[in-house]
Each structure stands twice: as structure tokens, then as C-alpha cells.
Amino acid sequence: MKIVKIIVASHGTPGAKVAEATALNLARENGASLHHLLVVPDFWKGMKGDDWLNNAVTQFRFGNYVENQLAQEAAEEIDRLAGLAAGKSVSYSHDIQLGKPADCLIKECDAGVFDVAVIGSPRPRGVPGYRSRMALEKLVRGLTAQLIITPHPEQ
């Protein structure tokens, strides 16, 4: 099987970093390019919850702050993985999407032609992080690329 384009879904958690390493090694061995998909979970749209006391200025400031915070965290992840790819002489591209992880990965794979998609395995219980898991059944039903799921480092 010829591997030309690999997509890795990662937002820098320990599990996703294992997926990144696997994808980078695979890309270098096959001379393939690496596309990095970073998903910002859509639960952020409901994160003002039932706040009603604050005025518009405070709500606007909070919205801007969260957006900047998420953009900054995403930029850090992209810079980090771009650096790792450059270190291994792997061609790197990235995309940021807002939504549910599985939906976004399926959509990204539909938009570009990828041979392999690499993701980390779900975070074990008790390990800190967002409650925004990849819906595996939905993913395997909808994904057009071959899928590699790497084991979590704490398992």
C-alpha cells in the first residue's frame, strides 16, 4: 500500500502525542506528507451557561478572552508539531475546525484525499482533559481513510 498523505487528529494531549509520533514516523518512512487537524470542541458555544447577571461588556470580554485563549493554545500546538515535522523533514500542513471531533475528522478526510488517519486512544478515567471524546463508531462508519488508533501512554 502506498502512503502519500497522512492525517493526524491532535490537540496535544498525552494520548494524541503518541498518535503524532506514530504519524510522523509513518510519514518519514513512506515519504508522505502530514496534515494536522486540530479540533476545538463545540461545547464552547454553550460555555456561558445560564449566566444572566453580567452586562454585555463582561460577556463580550469573556467571549473574546476564551477565543484568544483557544487560539493561543491551538497556535502553540501547531508550532510544536510543525517543529517536530521539520525535524524529521516531513512536509506539514494544518487545519483548525470547530465541532465534534469525529464529525470534523470525517469532513476533513472527505475534503482531502488521505491514505491513513491516525488518532490517539481515549483518555483513561481520572486523567485530566476535556470531556470531548472521539465517537469511534461514528468515525469508523464515516471515515474514507484507513484508521490507526495508537495506545494511550498510561495504559
Next chain:
Amino acid sequence: MIYTKKHPALLIMGIIFLAIAFLTDTGSMNGLVGYLSVKKFVGEMVGMGYAFGAIGVIVGAWHQWGQHKEGNVDYYLSTIAGAIFILLIAMAVRWYGAPLVAVASKAIGPVMGAKHLHDVLGLNYVVLGILAGIITVNVFGIPAWAENGVRLSRLGLKTGVILLGTLYSLGELASLGRLSAVMVGIFVLGAVGMVLWLGRRRNIPNSMGGVLSAGMGVCGVSATVAAAPVVQAKSVEIAYTIGTILIWGVGCMFLFPVIGNILDLGHIQFGAWAGTGILNSAQVAGAALAYQPDGIETLKVAEIFNITRVLFLPIIVLWLAVWYVRLEETDPGHTVNVGTVIFEKFPVFVLGFILMFALSSTGVFAPAQHYKGKFFDNNIKAEKLLKSGQVATLTAEAGKLKRADRKQAVASLIENKKIMSIEDETVIRGIYNAKILSKGSNKVLKTATKVVRHTAKMIKKFRQWITLLFAFGLTGLGMQITIAAMKQAGGQPLVIGGIVGTTKAVLSLLVILLFVKETI
């Protein structure tokens, strides 16, 4: 950007409102109205049905077939669809859903003394409205045509609080204000301090401690939203904190009325407890209305606590800002502008509340001396004076009275055949409440007090509007509580939040049981 969506939904909702009004007005719904025992809502069904039905049909036709151009008209009229959407759900629950639950609950029979299941669980139109909102957003999602208007629920709640200002007397406001300042002061500062202390022991970052302490201490998600940028909280810390507070708030809204019913708390006691122990201010209002759906005495107490809490918010945010900058000395660019923090976080709607209270006190809406919308006026018609038989009944028993003030008040009543002053009225109420005289005499005394107490029509209208605004606002806020956000609860915030939230709720209940009496 054009905000109005070409969609028939608003038009359809308008037609539904008109149909409800027409069918109720013509008596076609009498069977249902009788079965659900909702005769008291018939006026609302007809009045609101025609009014909002007309608005829905006219604006809905414009949404569907009108020409939409960028600008204020487009922006403001686009919100009508969302507002009518909330209103339709809120009123469907108030007029039909909650009464149906009550009918089913009554069919089961009493479960706690004389109380039925829906009374004990507080399953009335407010709680069911919030639940309907939560189900709507999590199962179906908010439709695109309604998104812009759903935010109006906040305006509804703030308007409700502003109108609530008309219902307080000066003495009531002063007493409740003092009580709330003490309770909120102790428990807000205590909870903030406890979170920061526990946070240090459990080695959480200062930014996480800051945002969590504001949320747990002051007013839940609102305080988190206000404090997060100030303490530079990380995104995962915000997610954990808001998730924890939402779960806690929704849980408390259901749990507090049940505990209140078990302990048989009075309205003041429950309002004070909910206002201190429940984190999220929206759920404080929800729990208060759940506890007393047919009156707003509990809500009045709870809202004073809410207002006190929100007045604490700028102070706590400022404190956290200074605390954070002092601890995080490595970031020289982050400074605290005291004026900006106070100005931005100050809840402007509280000024509206104070203004309405002041206007009410001047007698614009009702005579200045009104209490709970009722005022004293003994300028009554001759046929309302005590009859000779009633005077004779009182004269025969007047000798049983020992206290001078009671003797004097009854003597004055006998002489004038009506109560002559508010002071006399208070004394006479004391006589029949103490059941010193016979049933016949007590009946005469009650009649005498009744004819000099009048209900202010404007205040009665305000009470009705307040109830509707809260039902509208809380149903709309329910539409903004997502399961995805609640699922973010976790990590150290869940542990620390659980400890501090439970401690605050239990200790505030103990204080209220020990020190708060049922009279203000």
C-alpha cells in the same frame, strides 16, 4: 450581516397563540380548562394569546416574505422569533404541562403529610419550564431562526428583578438587606477563602483557584465569566469550573425545594437558604419559585440575596485580580485597573430595582404606605361600616381584653364602626390571631380589617408580570444549559467544588434554622 432568517416558524407560532386565545375565548377549551383546573389562567390565555399571536403573525409574515436589509430593524425584529419560541414553551408548560403533572400527581395521592409528589419535588411551571428548555437545547438544539432571540431571556429576568423593586416596603428591604449582607458576606467570603485554601493544599494553579473561588463563592457561572479573564484562567480550567457549577446548580434547584419541604421551612427561611446555598443565581430564582409557585414572597427574599451577591461580584473580582497579580509577579504586563473592574462588573439593573423601589415608595404605583401591594384606607362607604349587631357582639366581649392598646383599639372600633389607624389595625390583627375572643367576635374583627385594606391594581399587575417574566427568563436560560458543558465537570474543581458547595449549603441551612425567624 442580515440576522433575520426566512422561515415560517414565527408565523406558525403566532397562529398557535391566536388559536389558543380564540378557542379559550369561545369556550371550546372549557373541558380541558376544567380537567386541568386552570381557570385562573384563562385571562392570560386569551389576553396573551391574542397579543403575542398578533405580534407573531405580523412579524412572522415579514420574516417569511419581507425584504430584509442590514440594520437595526433587521437586528431587533430578528429576535422576536426566539422570544416567541421561549414564550410558547414557557406558556405551554404553565397553562397545560405543569397542571397535567399536578393532575397525575394528585391521582397518586398525598406522599408527605397532605403534600402531593409535585408539591414535594417542586414540579411546577418554573422548574418544568427550565427542564423543557434544557431538553429543547440538548435533544433538538436551538433552531437557527431562534438563536438571536433566545438571548432575550436575560433581559426578561433582569426586567423581572427591576419590577420586583415595586413590591418591597422600606422596613422589609432594610431587614432583608441586613440579613442578606450578613449571610452573603460570611458565606461568600468563607467560600472564596475555603476554595483558595483547599486549592493551595491540593496544588492547583492560581488561575484555577481564582476562577473556581469566584464561581463557588459569589454567583456561579456569572462570576466565572466575570473573573476568568481577570485571573487569566486556562481554557480547561474554565471548562472544568463551569461544568462543575452547572451540575451543582441544576442539582440544587431540584434538591433544595425537597429538603425545604421535608424541614417545612418558611418562605423567608427557604428564600434565605436558597439565596445563600445555591451557586447559580438563575437557579436561586428557579428554586424559590419552585418552593412557592403561587406567590412571590420566597422569590422576594431570594432575589434580595441574589442582588446582594451580585453587588459583591465587583469586589470579589477586584480582590481576585489583586491577589492574582501579587502571586503571579512574573507577568509584568498584567495590571489591575480598579476603576475599570468596578465600572464594568457593576450590575446596572440593580439601579433599576432601586429606582422602582424608590418610585413605589413615593406612591406612584400604590399609596406610599402599601405593604405587599395592600394599603390602608379607612375612607370607606357607609354600608361598609360595622352593623349594630356586630358592634353589640364586640361590646359584649370587650371586657375580656387586658392590654391597654387592645382595649383602646377595640373601643375606637366600637365608637367609630371602623378602624381608625394602621396602628389600631395591627393591634386588632393581633387580637384575632391570638384568638382571645370568640369566633363570632374574631369574624367581626376580620371583617373590619378587610374593609380598610385595599389591593393596589398596579401592584397586582406587577406581580403578574414578574411571574411571567421569570417564567420566560428561566425557560430561556434552560435553553442555554447544555449537557456537553455540564460533562466538562471534573478534575480538582469537581473535588474542591463538591467540598465547598456542600459545606456552604449545610452550614447556611444550620444558621438559618437556628437564627432566621419567619417574620421580618
